[in-house]
Amino acid sequence: MIETCVFKLLIWVFCVFLYFACFSCQFVPADKYYINCGSNENVTIGSQVYLADNLASKYLSSPDNILEATTSNSIPQTDEFGLYKNARIFTKSSKYTFKISQKGRVWIRLYLSPFVFNTYNPSSAKFLVSIPNHVLLNDFKSDSVAKREFLVNITSDSLVITLSPSENSFAFLNALEVVSAPDFLITDDAQGVSPAVKFEGLPTQALQTIRRVNMGGPTVTAKNDTLGRTWEPDTKYLLDSNLARNVSKINSVRYPSGGATAEFAPKTVYGTATKMRSEDDPGSNFNVTWDFPVDQGFRYFVRFHFCDVASNSTNDLYFNVYLGPSNVLPDFDLTTINQNFLATAVYRDFVTSTISSSNLRVSIGPSSFGNSYPDAILNGLEIMKINNSVGSLGGVDTVPSSSGSGSKSNVGVIVGVIAGIAIVLFIVGLFFYIRRKRRLERLHHSKTWVPLSVNASYTMGSKFSNGTTTSAGSDFGYRCPFVAVQEATNNFDESWVIGIGGFGKVYKGEFSDGTKVAVKRGNPRSQQGLAEFRTEIEMLSQFRHRHLVSLIGYCDEKSEMILIYEYMENGTLKSHLYGSGLPSLGWKERLEICIGSARGLHYLHTGYAKAVIHRDVKSANILLDETFLAKVADFGLSKTGPELDQTHVSTAVKGSFGYLDPEYFRRQQLTEKSDVYSFGVVLFEVLCARPVIDPSLPREMVNLAEWAMKWQKRGQLDQIIDPNLAGKIKPDSLRKFAETAEKCLADFGVDRPSMGDVLWNLEYALQLQEAVLHNDPEENSTNIIRELSPQLNNFNNDDSTTSAGQHDMSVVDDDLSGVSMSRVFSQLVKSEGR
Template sequence: MMDSCMFKFFIWGSCILFYLACFSWGFDPADQYYINCGSSTSVTIGSQVFLGDKLASKYLSSPDNILGTTSSNSIPQSDESGLYKNARIFTKESKYTFPISRKGRVWIRLYLSPFVYDSYNPNSAAFSVSIPNHMLLSNFKASEAVRKEFLVNVTSGSLVITLSPSENSFAFLNALEVVSAPDILISDDAQSVNPAVKFNGLLTQALETVARVNMGGPTVTSKNDTLGRTWVPDTKFLLEQNLAESVSKINSVRYPPGGATDDIAPKTVYGTATKMKSEDNPNSNFNVTWVFPVDPGFRYVVRFHFCDIVSDAPSKIYFNVFLDSSNVLPDLDLTTRNLNFLATAIYMDFVTSSISSSKLRVSIGPSPVNDAYPDAILNGLEIMKMNNSLGNLGGMATLPSSSGSGSKSKVGVIVGVIIGVAIILLIVGLLFYIRRKRRLEQLHHSKTWVPISQNASYTMGSKDSHKTTASAGSDIGFRCPFAAVQEATNNFDESWVIGVGGFGKVYKGEFSDGTKVAVKRGNSKSQQGFTEFRTEIEMLSQFRHRHLVSLIGYCDEKSEMILIYEYMENGTLKSHLYGSGLPSLGWKERLEICIGSARGLHYLHTGYAKAVIHRDVKSANILLDETFLAKVADFGLSKTGPEIDQTHVSTAVKGSFGYLDPEYFRRQQLTEKSDVYSFGVVLFEVLCARPVIDPSLPREMVNLAEWAMKWQKRGQLDQIIDPSLEGKIKPDSLRKFAETAEKCLADYGVDRPSMGDVLWNLEYALQLQEAVLHNDPEENSTNIISDLSPQVNNFSHIDSTTSARQHEMSVTDDDLSDVSMSKVFSQLIKSEGR
């Protein structure tokens, strides 16, 4: 054992000596330009001298010579404040040209701050900044002092930076840096996220620094970083600061041979960390999470910096690292990656898929592998935006021409190409429309039986059914003969009916090979039914997701409208909450069902070119398979979302009373946030286990959403929860769940979260619950909810078997047949149409 340790130490020591011999002088930039724009004098920042405009004039080509003075109130108090005192103003396109002696990676840093000079109002400044093949800033407007940092790849002997004022505006610049970066800083490959494959080609990408964070430590300024970078503390990005704590052991950090160096990150970054605040609780089970603002529509390079400065022996902690919901580093053991040496610097790069949200979440949490003590650490983090397919970091703006004389001809070429592409797309679209129309006509009129697709599966649902189907993978994905459907349902035996809705009845069935199915048979006299039948096949056959119910067959023979699904063993979520006599669901089960449903809706909203809005989200349309996996069903009322240049879809109001978005009802303007509102009602329904509309209750309790929101605003929501959950919910979990539901029910859609944000908050509520109730979800906790109010116990006498038509009245003619118009009218005028 001693010989093994001595040999390992010898190898390590030899590598370090070689490493120090090669890198003892650090990185020396071959090219470095520092300019103090708008000033006639130079200024020294740290060890760098920023040349005044006169000395740097040889690099600038501009028709203007306008210098401005920055407002003293806007100058940031930092080591670099001297760079923001002056500004050069550009009213026309201007260029900085720098000779480059060493091709490769180059830093570009732009210092930008509002200023005061004659008639030039900084609020009216709007401009773009570009280099050959890349747009760095597009229509940029500065409201406060910022430093924009870019890392670009220069392949020629010069670098041209072009500033282009927007129409009737101007550009400005306070200071500028162009400095060579070391080759080792960014390698050509990284690990891609979703799908988890190798990403190649980073060297050709332009990158913009979005965040550079020193976890658990103070600000690291440019003068303390070998490459002039600034690292900020992580406290303002932490979502729950009470779940994290800081550690610092800067002197213990060591750099491995051939790995991380001072240029990758300084010891002041690797020597501090943010870790889980486990508080000596071996059952701790939560994530530490940071949230960073990002621009949607781009991919991001995320670099994690790790250094195990908390363990006293190798392989003591195992943890998971998440980018949004993706576990990018499962069961991470830092010491196995460094010959079992502690406090050794390591970094890892990941490339995200295109981000659809304006937030990027990074989380660390414990892994149960090897019964390790629950802990997780992160020392540093860098997030860099990657240029899009057009080479742009600042949007979709057109790159400026390289020469003024040829600009008109190049614009003509660009316009010609755009027009040509538009014509081609128009022709392709027309042909696609004609082909699709013909296929639909065949669908409605054909009497022959041919497969839809030999390998396709289709998402579908059942309206107000208690049991239906899910999961792809069936080999029945075809147009099914009516005789086979008759046989499977015992000739549509009424005793086999498992659900009824506006579209028709749903039957349990079984094919001759033993496959259990649910068969939804449409009412041939219902125009609404025909619309739903067409919508489900035409629109939603393109989707496939684990949490969306899947169509496996259909029948349109003999004027029938029949949809066939796999059988969903545990029926609807609604039937497990009230009215059916089924065993009550535990809190953890309910949270997992809500999370699964949110995933399905999030996919509908974001998984295709245009969002699909469900329009009838309710507990009766959330179905459970044999493992209680939740799947969203019934897409008969679904509608594609607004075009990219629109905010909403104007359409007639459809949905179910009690779940209906009041803003949608008032304005008849549909958005994804209408689904979010309905889902918020479902969340309160899950928590309180009662109908969303119950006319048999006292007036103030009839509408669940209104009633629950009153208790939530009082801070007493725990007084009206399902009695079966008494003593089963951790207060923090209830608080997070209730806050999420409350935000979903905001009066205006713009104030509601996206389904992605709802999903994340529900997952966090589950983590908070599991942190205490780690074992059986039915176990009592010492952190219990207080006794319920007596009025809640009165729910035991409520007749919850009343039909769905009375409590969840769909806004269609068919669904109002069993409801008195006085009741309908009372719901329409109450609380803005809910």
């Protein structure tokens, strides 16, 4: 009986813990204002209270005080019915002013109904709604209930919404919302359409929601969406409903680590889908198509939501996705993206060119890739208008400025603008002069590779071919002609493939002079594109270090994205731990590989003016040369760290499932400690020699980090280590290694060690494996390391500098690795040294 009660209590505690854990992950808006305009009573919609007009008057500056109400039955009986029964009338320009405590993205929602008027003619209403530097609505007229939603970027401490009636007309408003939105909702990761290049500057644009659609499912109301959005069914937009059918598996939806979350779309959206009606017909060849009305003359942000709730197994599902006439996702493969998990939420963002028609067409259809069965699915779709070149969403040629100056100050404004332009032109000219001068000096003194679009050219020597002219920033790194890459890889011979990743296939290659290389060729179907390609080149062209994989060249001819690296004979660390049948590594070898990897990451974090955060630390990105020297690879997701006066970088979450820092995932705030967390997972992977995520195992064992931490906290980690290491690890070495991994996996970044501290602790674990301490075997190892720190500071004082004036940290690390570590740790090896 007592055991039953205890068990029930534990279940209850666990449920409470899960509730608060989920609650803590949900986005909480810093600012939220809800106003029931025209009514002297609060109204509750769902769980949200809209403030009565008289109580909200502190936000309003208006010469009018005209309220209207109706009991008309013509108002649609929706969940938001109560917001359309009253309205405030404005016959002159009026302003709502809201204090903004957290700058960034904000939802503005306007509720508008013409059915509320008793004394005013609704057909006479014509007005403009604006905020500083943006027009939201222009010449608005409506003969039906309307809800207009905008997502704007606020950079000041207040938000002013102005309603301006046209001459001999009036403005009205039934309800108003101003609510903070997560900045990570719209990031600069959208792909352009015609041309298919990354669209820059999206986070600063004002957006208006045109359509938000739940494919294959019913209406999802604001109370069922974490961000208060409404999703409508797709049926009225389908061109031919006979070609499509609906599927629904809402309870099976899962959100991946580092990907889509409930803030992007709720499970009620991801759990339903419209798919091809292609059952029992392997010859089906048609598209499922939707048409959406849009305004001409604007670009549109389009977000596709996918979740494979239609398949019964993880067989490859390939399909094409079309936006207008463009195939924006050719041979789209959800299975590979989701690491063989079904029902996993995924979204993809695109920005159209300026639309010249009154509708936007979206289609999905079968792919011919790999003889896959003809099928295609779509779960949700969002279409948002992007402001035009002058900041307007209403089609006007000019927008109100943020100053709000009257006509009396026009002359002063004109004079000020002219003077300002003159000053700006002077500053810009001075800036470019100084920049050009510094660039010339840097090119003269340094060996920095300026990748991609550069103006300098020279004739490439015999390393690749004879007499080929190519562009390069210096004589250190250069483009490689496509024909040379073809020759080196035997025309991309499939039998020469040595790996496949998210970017594409990796081929073994050899140039005519005998240089062995690894050639990574971008796959056009890959979701990693130009941004990752540029980042990889820019990062690796800056750094040269013994424990970072060297970039030899790149090729961007014929729309190719090819990266050429030094060849690493022994492949990935992961392949030597499990899954490939290669001989098992000894404990000393594994420690040395971890130490080398830590040195490479430590250099990234400290060896440059600003830290570089890798963002994808995992065993598959640690490569081994012919001597098993470890080198960190794959910098496509790397990010420059925060400025000196900042603590973090706010950015969209990216990384690999199982290795991702949970604090980074929750807060979208990236620091070097995110790499430390991922490296801690690698340490347990090295020790236990099993995948970090293994769905085939019992629930408590699926996640390696969680499972290993449980055993570590019990003091029984030795029970789950790689059987090949059983009895071969000295207890003190195992203890120090496990303590280091545990600290790396601390919940909060501030509690994790730096990569430099991790490096020292791993060095110490190696010394404990190689030698026995004769005195005080239980001595606290952390204190011993601290005593040795001054010796290392002496090493650092001998650092060399490059010609560009930067400390060459590779010299530092190489000096340390060249010095026998027995010198550094001689006190530990010899009792007389203590």
